[in-house]
Amino acid sequence: MPVFSDDLLYSREHVWVRVDGDFATIGITDYAQEKLGEVLSVELPEIESEIERDEPFGNVESAEKSLVELISPVSGEVVNVNEDIDDDVGIINSDPQDTGWLIVVEMKDLDELDDLLDAKGYHDFVLQEGEVD
Amino acid sequence: MENWRFLPFQISNAFENMAVDEALFRILQERGGPPTLRFYGWERPALSVGYFQNINHEINLQRCMECGIEMVRRPTGGKAVLHDRELTYSVVSREESPFSPDDLIGNYQAICACLIQGFAELGIAVNMAGTDYIHKDTNIKRGAICFASPAPFELLARDRKICGSAQVRSRGCFLQHGSVLLDFDAETNDLLFSCSGEKKSGQEAHLEARITSVHVETGTAVTAEMLGKVMQRAFAEVWNIRLIQGKLTMEEETLKNDLVRNKYTNSLWNGHGKTA
Numbered sequence: 194m195p196v197f198s199d200d201l202l203y204s205r206e207h208v209w210v211r212v213d214g215d216f217a218t219i220g221i222t223d224y225a226q227e228k229l230g231e232v233l234s235v236e237l238p239e240i241e242s243e244i245e246r247d248e249p250f251g252n253v254e255s256a257e258k259s260l261v262e263l264i265s266p267v268s269g270e271v272v273n274v275n276e277d278i279d280d281d282v283g284i285i286n287s288d289p290q291d292t293g294w295l296i297v298v299e300m301k302d303l304d305e306l307d308d309l310l311d312a313k314g315y316h317d318f319v320l321q322e323g324e325v326d
Numbered sequence: 327m328e329n330w331r332f333l334p335f336q337i338s339n340a341f342e343n344m345a346v347d348e349a350l351f352r353i354l355q356e357r358g359g360p361p362t363l364r365f366y367g368w369e370r371p372a373l374s375v376g377y378f379q380n381i382n383h384e385i386n387l388q389r390c391m392e393c394g395i396e397m398v399r400r401p402t403g404g405k406a407v408l409h410d411r412e413l414t415y416s417v418v419s420r421e422e423s424p425f426s427p428d429d430l431i432g433n434y435q436a437i438c439a440c441l442i443q444g445f446a447e448l449g450i451a452v453n454m455a456g457t458d459y460i461h462k463d464t465n466i467k468r469g470a471i472c473f474a475s476p477a478p479f480e481l482l483a484r485d486r487k488i489c490g491s492a493q494v495r496s497r498g499c500f501l502q503h504g505s506v507l508l509d510f511d512a513e514t515n516d517l518l519f520s521c522s523g524e525k526k527s528g529q530e531a532h533l534e535a536r537i538t539s540v541h542v543e544t545g546t547a548v549t550a551e552m553l554g555k556v557m558q559r560a561f562a563e564v565w566n567i568r569l570i571q572g573k574l575t576m577e578e579e580t581l582k583n584d585l586v587r588n589k590y591t592n593s594l595w596n597g598h599g600k601t602a
Contacts, residue, residue, distance in 0.1 A: 206497065228429045234378040236599075249496065252377065258404035258477060259430045260377050262496035322428060 195224040195319075198290055202306060203315035206264035209290055210309060217267050217306075220294040221253065221285065224319050231256040232285045235278055237295055238271045244298060246305050251295065253285070263295070267305045273297035328424065330561075332569035333364035335413075335554040340372035340398040343414070345585035348401045349578045350418040351494065351501040357577070361419035363561055363569060365554035371410035372396040373518065376403050376472075376492065377599060384470035389517050399596045400503075404492030405472040407505045408515055411539075413550040415441075415557060416503035421495065425565050430493055433500055434479045436565070441481060441489060441506070444553075444560035450543040452488060455480045470519045473507070473537045474529070486538035506557070507539035508548060 201209040207225035211218040226232065234254040244250040249262040250271075274296050277284060284293040300306075310318060338346070343366055350362050373395055375381055381397070385406060390397055395408075417437055421428035426436035438454050445452040455478055472490040481489040491504030512533040519529070540548050562569050574582065588601060595601050 230431075236378070254376075254378050254403040255430070256477065257430055257434065257479065257493075258376070258402070258472075258491065259493040259495060260401070260403040261430075262494070264497060322422075 195222070195227055196290060197223075197312040197316045199312045201290060202266075202309035202311065203318075204264070204266035204309055205318060206266070208263060208266050210266050210306070211294075212306060215300050215303070216272070217269070217298045217300050218294050219250075219266065219296050219298060221263065221289055222315070223289050224315075225261075226286050226289045226293075229253065229255045229259070229261060232282055235282055235285065235295070237274050237278075240271055240274055242271050244269065244271060265298075266309055267298055267300050268302060269298040269300040271296050272299050328565075328567045329360055330567045330569050331360045331362045331572040332558065333362060333366075333573065334558075334571060335365040335367065335551045337367040337369055339369045340374065340396040340409070341586050341590035342582070343368060343372075344374070344398050344400060344590045345582045346574065346578075347416045347418070347501055347503055348585055348589075349574070349582040350416070351401070351496075351499060352581060353575070353578050354418055354420070355497045355499045359575075360570075361417070361423075362572075363558070364416045364418075365550075365557065366414050366416070367550045368409040368414070370394065370396065371408065371514075372398060373406055373408055374398050374400045375406045375596075376400060377494070378403065379405060379470070381597065384519065386518055393514075393518075395518070397596055398590055399599060400492065402492035402494045402501065402503060404490070406470050406519070407472045407490055408511075408518060409505060410511065410514070411507070411509040413506045413508065413553045413557070414503060415506065415554075416501060418501050419499065421498050421500055430495060430500070431479065433493070433502065434491065437491070437502055437504075438479065438481055440561040440564045441504075441557065443564050444557040445481075445483070445488070445540075447556050447560065448540060448544055448548065448553075450483050450488070450540065452481050452483045455482055471515060471533070472505075473510070473515075474533055483538050483543050486536055488538050488540070488543070506553060507537070508550060508553065509541040510534075510537050510539045512537070 250265040251263040426432035516530040
Protein backbone atom coordinates (compact mmCIF):
# COMPACT_ATOMS: atom_id res chain seq x y z
CA MET A 194 0.00 0.00 0.00
CA PRO A 195 1.69 3.22 -1.09
CA VAL A 196 2.25 6.09 1.34
CA PHE A 197 0.55 9.45 0.73
CA SER A 198 2.08 12.16 2.94
CA ASP A 199 0.06 15.16 4.06
CA ASP A 200 3.11 17.45 4.00
CA LEU A 201 3.71 16.90 0.27
CA LEU A 202 2.11 18.10 -2.94
CA TYR A 203 1.77 15.69 -5.85
CA SER A 204 1.72 15.97 -9.63
CA ARG A 205 -0.36 13.84 -11.95
CA GLU A 206 2.98 12.68 -13.40
CA HIS A 207 3.69 10.93 -10.07
CA VAL A 208 6.25 13.36 -8.72
CA TRP A 209 6.04 14.87 -5.21
CA VAL A 210 7.04 18.36 -4.10
CA ARG A 211 8.00 19.59 -0.62
CA VAL A 212 7.80 23.38 -0.50
CA ASP A 213 10.05 25.52 1.66
CA GLY A 214 9.66 29.19 0.70
CA ASP A 215 10.84 29.57 -2.90
CA PHE A 216 12.46 26.14 -2.87
CA ALA A 217 10.87 22.87 -3.98
CA THR A 218 12.36 19.50 -3.13
CA ILE A 219 11.24 16.97 -5.75
CA GLY A 220 11.12 13.17 -5.85
CA ILE A 221 9.09 10.32 -7.28
CA THR A 222 6.07 9.17 -5.35
CA ASP A 223 5.87 5.97 -3.35
CA TYR A 224 3.08 4.88 -5.70
CA ALA A 225 5.34 5.48 -8.72
CA GLN A 226 8.29 3.57 -7.29
CA GLU A 227 6.02 0.61 -6.55
CA LYS A 228 4.80 0.63 -10.13
CA LEU A 229 8.28 1.07 -11.53
CA GLY A 230 9.89 -1.78 -9.62
CA GLU A 231 13.59 -1.92 -8.77
CA VAL A 232 15.35 1.24 -9.91
CA LEU A 233 18.71 0.54 -11.58
CA SER A 234 19.83 3.94 -12.89
CA VAL A 235 18.87 7.58 -12.61
CA GLU A 236 19.82 10.58 -14.69
CA LEU A 237 19.31 13.99 -13.07
CA PRO A 238 20.03 17.56 -14.20
CA GLU A 239 23.14 19.40 -13.15
CA ILE A 240 23.14 22.10 -10.49
CA GLU A 241 22.42 25.55 -11.99
CA SER A 242 20.52 24.08 -14.94
CA GLU A 243 17.04 25.39 -15.69
CA ILE A 244 14.06 23.09 -15.76
CA GLU A 245 10.56 23.79 -17.05
CA ARG A 246 7.19 22.69 -15.75
CA ASP A 247 5.70 19.77 -17.72
CA GLU A 248 9.05 19.06 -19.38
CA PRO A 249 11.35 16.09 -18.63
CA PHE A 250 14.09 16.81 -16.10
CA GLY A 251 15.55 13.33 -15.81
CA ASN A 252 15.14 9.61 -16.41
CA VAL A 253 14.82 6.52 -14.29
CA GLU A 254 15.49 2.99 -15.52
CA SER A 255 13.92 -0.01 -13.83
CA ALA A 256 14.94 -3.66 -13.74
CA GLU A 257 12.13 -4.36 -16.20
CA LYS A 258 14.14 -2.51 -18.90
CA SER A 259 11.79 0.42 -18.82
CA LEU A 260 12.96 3.99 -18.95
CA VAL A 261 10.61 6.53 -17.38
CA GLU A 262 10.95 10.22 -18.05
CA LEU A 263 10.57 12.40 -14.97
CA ILE A 264 8.28 15.35 -15.69
CA SER A 265 8.93 18.51 -13.72
CA PRO A 266 6.02 19.91 -11.68
CA VAL A 267 7.60 23.40 -11.49
CA SER A 268 9.92 25.72 -13.40
CA GLY A 269 13.15 27.05 -11.97
CA GLU A 270 16.85 26.59 -11.35
CA VAL A 271 18.22 23.36 -9.94
CA VAL A 272 20.12 24.30 -6.78
CA ASN A 273 20.80 20.86 -5.32
CA VAL A 274 20.94 17.23 -6.49
CA ASN A 275 20.84 14.25 -4.14
CA GLU A 276 24.36 12.85 -4.30
CA ASP A 277 23.45 9.96 -1.99
CA ILE A 278 21.71 8.38 -4.99
CA ASP A 279 25.11 7.95 -6.67
CA ASP A 280 26.15 5.73 -3.76
CA ASP A 281 22.88 3.86 -3.38
CA VAL A 282 20.21 4.21 -6.04
CA GLY A 283 18.11 1.80 -3.95
CA ILE A 284 16.98 4.62 -1.66
CA ILE A 285 14.57 5.67 -4.41
CA ASN A 286 12.74 2.41 -3.76
CA SER A 287 13.29 2.14 -0.03
CA ASP A 288 12.58 5.74 0.98
CA PRO A 289 11.22 7.61 -2.06
CA GLN A 290 9.46 10.40 -0.21
CA ASP A 291 12.27 11.36 2.14
CA THR A 292 15.96 10.41 1.78
CA GLY A 293 15.31 9.31 -1.82
CA TRP A 294 14.58 12.88 -2.92
CA LEU A 295 16.02 13.81 -6.32
CA ILE A 296 16.55 17.56 -6.75
CA VAL A 297 15.88 20.95 -5.15
CA VAL A 298 14.63 23.73 -7.41
CA GLU A 299 14.46 27.46 -6.77
CA MET A 300 11.04 28.14 -8.24
CA LYS A 301 10.35 30.91 -10.73
CA ASP A 302 6.60 31.00 -10.30
CA LEU A 303 4.95 29.86 -7.09
CA ASP A 304 1.54 29.93 -8.82
CA GLU A 305 2.56 26.70 -10.57
CA LEU A 306 2.03 24.97 -7.23
CA ASP A 307 -1.71 25.64 -7.53
CA ASP A 308 -2.00 22.90 -10.16
CA LEU A 309 -0.62 20.25 -7.82
CA LEU A 310 -2.68 17.87 -5.71
CA ASP A 311 -2.68 17.36 -1.95
CA ALA A 312 -2.29 13.84 -0.54
CA LYS A 313 -6.03 13.12 -0.69
CA GLY A 314 -6.33 14.52 -4.21
CA TYR A 315 -3.41 12.38 -5.38
CA HIS A 316 -4.83 9.31 -3.66
CA ASP A 317 -8.14 9.90 -5.47
CA PHE A 318 -6.25 10.43 -8.73
CA VAL A 319 -4.47 7.08 -8.54
CA LEU A 320 -7.72 5.47 -7.37
CA GLN A 321 -9.24 6.54 -10.66
CA GLU A 322 -6.45 4.62 -12.32
CA GLY A 323 -7.80 1.63 -10.38
CA GLU A 324 -4.48 0.78 -8.83
CA VAL A 325 -4.84 1.28 -5.08
CA ASP A 326 -7.40 0.35 -2.45
CA MET B 327 -13.21 -2.47 -32.08
CA GLU B 328 -10.36 0.05 -31.74
CA ASN B 329 -8.50 1.31 -34.80
CA TRP B 330 -4.71 1.13 -34.77
CA ARG B 331 -2.34 2.44 -37.38
CA PHE B 332 -0.18 -0.28 -38.83
CA LEU B 333 3.20 0.46 -40.41
CA PRO B 334 4.09 -2.65 -42.44
CA PHE B 335 7.53 -4.21 -42.51
CA GLN B 336 10.15 -1.86 -43.87
CA ILE B 337 13.93 -1.92 -43.87
CA SER B 338 15.92 1.20 -42.94
CA ASN B 339 19.24 2.07 -41.41
CA ALA B 340 19.77 2.05 -37.65
CA PHE B 341 19.44 5.81 -37.23
CA GLU B 342 16.16 6.07 -39.14
CA ASN B 343 14.74 3.09 -37.33
CA MET B 344 15.24 4.68 -33.92
CA ALA B 345 14.14 8.11 -35.14
CA VAL B 346 10.85 6.75 -36.48
CA ASP B 347 10.04 5.05 -33.18
CA GLU B 348 10.82 8.18 -31.18
CA ALA B 349 8.89 10.45 -33.58
CA LEU B 350 5.80 8.24 -33.23
CA PHE B 351 6.16 8.37 -29.44
CA ARG B 352 6.71 12.14 -29.16
CA ILE B 353 3.92 13.13 -31.54
CA LEU B 354 1.48 10.83 -29.76
CA GLN B 355 2.35 12.57 -26.47
CA GLU B 356 1.99 16.03 -27.92
CA ARG B 357 -0.89 15.67 -30.36
CA GLY B 358 -2.64 12.41 -29.55
CA GLY B 359 -3.84 10.20 -32.37
CA PRO B 360 -4.21 6.49 -32.91
CA PRO B 361 -1.77 4.01 -31.40
CA THR B 362 0.69 2.42 -33.80
CA LEU B 363 2.05 -1.06 -34.42
CA ARG B 364 5.17 -1.21 -36.56
CA PHE B 365 7.47 -3.96 -37.86
CA TYR B 366 10.88 -3.27 -39.30
CA GLY B 367 14.26 -4.58 -40.32
CA TRP B 368 17.80 -3.18 -40.56
CA GLU B 369 19.68 -2.44 -43.77
CA ARG B 370 22.82 -3.99 -42.38
CA PRO B 371 23.64 -5.62 -39.05
CA ALA B 372 23.46 -2.99 -36.34
CA LEU B 373 23.90 -2.82 -32.61
CA SER B 374 21.37 -0.90 -30.55
CA VAL B 375 22.38 -0.08 -26.99
CA GLY B 376 20.21 0.91 -24.04
CA TYR B 377 19.78 4.51 -22.91
CA PHE B 378 21.95 4.10 -19.82
CA GLN B 379 24.47 1.65 -21.24
CA ASN B 380 28.17 2.45 -20.93
CA ILE B 381 29.43 1.36 -24.32
CA ASN B 382 33.10 1.91 -23.55
CA HIS B 383 32.99 -0.73 -20.83
CA GLU B 384 30.58 -3.16 -22.44
CA ILE B 385 31.00 -3.10 -26.20
CA ASN B 386 33.99 -3.88 -28.41
CA LEU B 387 33.70 -0.76 -30.54
CA GLN B 388 36.78 -1.59 -32.58
CA ARG B 389 35.31 -4.94 -33.55
CA CYS B 390 31.99 -3.27 -34.48
CA MET B 391 33.82 -0.90 -36.81
CA GLU B 392 35.83 -3.72 -38.38
CA CYS B 393 32.61 -5.65 -39.03
CA GLY B 394 30.84 -2.59 -40.47
CA ILE B 395 28.20 -2.75 -37.75
CA GLU B 396 26.34 0.49 -37.15
CA MET B 397 25.75 1.41 -33.54
CA VAL B 398 22.84 3.46 -32.28
CA ARG B 399 21.64 4.32 -28.80
CA ARG B 400 17.97 3.61 -28.20
CA PRO B 401 15.54 5.95 -26.42
CA THR B 402 14.55 2.94 -24.27
CA GLY B 403 16.14 1.07 -21.39
CA GLY B 404 17.72 -2.37 -21.41
CA LYS B 405 20.92 -3.75 -22.86
CA ALA B 406 22.55 -4.15 -26.26
CA VAL B 407 20.90 -6.02 -29.12
CA LEU B 408 22.58 -7.13 -32.33
CA HIS B 409 19.96 -6.62 -35.04
CA ASP B 410 20.84 -9.29 -37.55
CA ARG B 411 18.50 -12.03 -38.70
CA GLU B 412 15.68 -10.81 -36.53
CA LEU B 413 12.37 -8.92 -36.69
CA THR B 414 11.99 -5.72 -34.73
CA TYR B 415 8.54 -4.60 -33.58
CA SER B 416 7.39 -1.42 -31.94
CA VAL B 417 4.18 -0.51 -30.17
CA VAL B 418 3.43 3.15 -29.46
CA SER B 419 0.32 3.75 -27.40
CA ARG B 420 -1.23 5.56 -24.49
CA GLU B 421 -0.60 3.69 -21.24
CA GLU B 422 -4.29 3.20 -20.61
CA SER B 423 -5.76 0.69 -22.99
CA PRO B 424 -8.59 -1.81 -23.10
CA PHE B 425 -6.01 -4.60 -23.10
CA SER B 426 -4.07 -4.05 -19.90
CA PRO B 427 -3.62 -2.14 -16.66
CA ASP B 428 -1.90 1.14 -17.46
CA ASP B 429 1.44 0.27 -15.91
CA LEU B 430 4.64 -0.99 -17.42
CA ILE B 431 4.15 -4.60 -16.40
CA GLY B 432 0.58 -4.59 -17.66
CA ASN B 433 1.68 -3.16 -20.99
CA TYR B 434 4.52 -5.70 -21.25
CA GLN B 435 2.18 -8.58 -20.51
CA ALA B 436 -0.43 -7.42 -23.02
CA ILE B 437 2.16 -7.21 -25.79
CA CYS B 438 3.69 -10.53 -24.77
CA ALA B 439 0.27 -12.19 -25.09
CA CYS B 440 0.18 -11.17 -28.77
CA LEU B 441 3.74 -12.33 -29.42
CA ILE B 442 3.07 -15.66 -27.68
CA GLN B 443 0.08 -16.22 -29.97
CA GLY B 444 2.25 -15.42 -33.00
CA PHE B 445 4.88 -17.90 -31.88
CA ALA B 446 2.16 -20.51 -31.32
CA GLU B 447 1.04 -20.06 -34.91
CA LEU B 448 4.56 -21.09 -35.91
CA GLY B 449 4.38 -24.09 -33.59
CA ILE B 450 6.69 -22.59 -30.97
CA ALA B 451 5.55 -22.90 -27.36
CA VAL B 452 6.62 -19.70 -25.64
CA ASN B 453 5.96 -18.60 -22.09
CA MET B 454 6.62 -15.49 -20.11
CA ALA B 455 9.23 -15.61 -17.35
CA GLY B 456 7.89 -15.01 -13.87
CA THR B 457 8.77 -12.09 -11.63
CA ASP B 458 11.45 -14.13 -9.87
CA TYR B 459 13.03 -15.41 -13.08
CA ILE B 460 16.74 -16.11 -12.83
CA HIS B 461 18.27 -18.53 -15.30
CA LYS B 462 19.88 -21.56 -13.75
CA ASP B 463 23.12 -20.99 -15.63
CA THR B 464 24.79 -18.50 -13.36
CA ASN B 465 28.06 -18.40 -15.30
CA ILE B 466 26.77 -15.98 -17.88
CA LYS B 467 28.28 -12.54 -18.00
CA ARG B 468 25.00 -10.67 -17.92
CA GLY B 469 26.23 -7.15 -18.18
CA ALA B 470 26.02 -6.10 -21.78
CA ILE B 471 23.84 -8.35 -23.90
CA CYS B 472 20.09 -8.03 -23.82
CA PHE B 473 19.50 -11.64 -24.76
CA ALA B 474 21.85 -12.89 -22.04
CA SER B 475 20.23 -10.78 -19.35
CA PRO B 476 17.53 -12.65 -17.52
CA ALA B 477 14.65 -10.48 -16.44
CA PRO B 478 11.06 -10.99 -15.45
CA PHE B 479 8.49 -11.06 -18.28
CA GLU B 480 10.98 -12.22 -20.91
CA LEU B 481 9.64 -14.55 -23.58
CA LEU B 482 11.19 -17.99 -23.33
CA ALA B 483 11.05 -21.09 -25.50
CA ARG B 484 12.37 -24.16 -23.71
CA ASP B 485 13.73 -21.79 -21.04
CA ARG B 486 15.76 -19.93 -23.66
CA LYS B 487 15.16 -16.31 -24.52
CA ILE B 488 13.69 -15.76 -27.99
CA CYS B 489 12.56 -12.14 -27.78
CA GLY B 490 13.95 -9.12 -25.93
CA SER B 491 12.01 -5.92 -25.34
CA ALA B 492 12.44 -2.50 -23.74
CA GLN B 493 10.26 0.52 -23.02
CA VAL B 494 10.26 4.25 -22.53
CA ARG B 495 7.32 5.93 -20.80
CA SER B 496 6.40 9.57 -20.52
CA ARG B 497 3.29 11.73 -20.11
CA GLY B 498 0.86 8.84 -20.20
CA CYS B 499 2.31 7.22 -23.34
CA PHE B 500 4.78 4.44 -23.94
CA LEU B 501 7.00 3.08 -26.67
CA GLN B 502 7.92 -0.57 -26.46
CA HIS B 503 10.16 -2.08 -29.04
CA GLY B 504 11.67 -5.50 -29.18
CA SER B 505 13.65 -7.96 -31.21
CA VAL B 506 12.42 -11.42 -32.18
CA LEU B 507 15.29 -13.68 -33.16
CA LEU B 508 15.00 -15.46 -36.50
CA ASP B 509 18.42 -16.93 -35.96
CA PHE B 510 21.20 -16.35 -33.45
CA ASP B 511 24.92 -16.08 -34.06
CA ALA B 512 26.59 -16.66 -30.70
CA GLU B 513 30.08 -16.27 -32.13
CA THR B 514 29.50 -12.77 -33.51
CA ASN B 515 27.71 -11.69 -30.35
CA ASP B 516 30.60 -13.01 -28.30
CA LEU B 517 33.12 -11.05 -30.38
CA LEU B 518 31.19 -7.77 -30.19
CA PHE B 519 30.89 -7.91 -26.44
CA SER B 520 34.46 -8.97 -25.73
CA CYS B 521 36.33 -6.07 -24.22
CA SER B 522 39.77 -5.62 -22.62
CA GLY B 523 41.53 -6.60 -25.83
CA GLU B 524 40.54 -10.24 -25.60
CA LYS B 525 39.50 -11.83 -28.84
CA LYS B 526 36.53 -13.64 -27.40
CA SER B 527 34.83 -13.38 -24.05
CA GLY B 528 34.39 -17.14 -23.77
CA GLN B 529 30.64 -16.75 -23.39
CA GLU B 530 29.73 -18.38 -26.70
CA ALA B 531 28.65 -21.73 -25.27
CA HIS B 532 26.72 -20.04 -22.50
CA LEU B 533 24.93 -17.80 -24.99
CA GLU B 534 23.96 -20.79 -27.08
CA ALA B 535 22.56 -22.50 -24.01
CA ARG B 536 20.53 -19.43 -23.05
CA ILE B 537 19.21 -18.14 -26.34
CA THR B 538 17.13 -19.63 -29.08
CA SER B 539 15.52 -18.48 -32.31
CA VAL B 540 12.63 -19.14 -34.65
CA HIS B 541 14.97 -21.13 -36.88
CA VAL B 542 16.20 -23.35 -34.06
CA GLU B 543 12.70 -23.96 -32.75
CA THR B 544 11.00 -24.65 -36.09
CA GLY B 545 13.86 -26.02 -38.17
CA THR B 546 12.71 -23.84 -41.04
CA ALA B 547 13.87 -20.53 -42.44
CA VAL B 548 11.27 -17.86 -41.70
CA THR B 549 11.89 -14.40 -43.13
CA ALA B 550 11.39 -11.22 -41.14
CA GLU B 551 8.58 -10.19 -43.45
CA MET B 552 6.78 -13.52 -43.00
CA LEU B 553 7.17 -13.33 -39.23
CA GLY B 554 5.87 -9.76 -39.30
CA LYS B 555 2.70 -10.93 -41.02
CA VAL B 556 2.20 -13.69 -38.44
CA MET B 557 2.67 -11.23 -35.59
CA GLN B 558 0.41 -8.67 -37.25
CA ARG B 559 -2.42 -11.23 -37.27
CA ALA B 560 -1.70 -12.16 -33.67
CA PHE B 561 -1.93 -8.54 -32.43
CA ALA B 562 -5.21 -8.02 -34.30
CA GLU B 563 -6.73 -11.24 -32.94
CA VAL B 564 -5.56 -11.08 -29.34
CA TRP B 565 -6.47 -7.42 -28.85
CA ASN B 566 -9.45 -7.52 -31.21
CA ILE B 567 -8.23 -4.38 -32.97
CA ARG B 568 -8.52 -3.18 -36.54
CA LEU B 569 -5.07 -2.56 -38.03
CA ILE B 570 -5.26 0.11 -40.68
CA GLN B 571 -2.22 0.36 -42.87
CA GLY B 572 -0.78 3.86 -42.76
CA LYS B 573 2.36 5.92 -42.99
CA LEU B 574 4.04 8.67 -41.03
CA THR B 575 2.22 12.00 -40.90
CA MET B 576 4.01 15.06 -42.23
CA GLU B 577 4.71 16.14 -38.66
CA GLU B 578 6.16 12.75 -37.73
CA GLU B 579 8.26 12.72 -40.88
CA THR B 580 9.67 16.16 -40.05
CA LEU B 581 10.46 15.17 -36.49
CA LYS B 582 12.01 11.89 -37.65
CA ASN B 583 14.35 13.77 -40.01
CA ASP B 584 15.27 16.17 -37.23
CA LEU B 585 15.97 13.27 -34.85
CA VAL B 586 18.14 11.51 -37.44
CA ARG B 587 20.16 14.67 -38.04
CA ASN B 588 20.52 15.93 -34.48
CA LYS B 589 20.27 12.88 -32.28
CA TYR B 590 20.65 9.44 -33.79
CA THR B 591 23.64 10.23 -36.01
CA ASN B 592 25.18 12.38 -33.29
CA SER B 593 28.25 10.69 -31.84
CA LEU B 594 27.64 12.38 -28.49
CA TRP B 595 24.24 10.72 -28.26
CA ASN B 596 25.39 7.33 -29.45
CA GLY B 597 28.54 7.44 -27.32
CA HIS B 598 27.34 9.08 -24.15
CA GLY B 599 23.57 9.54 -24.27
CA LYS B 600 23.83 13.33 -24.62
CA THR B 601 23.01 15.53 -27.59
CA ALA B 602 24.93 18.61 -26.43
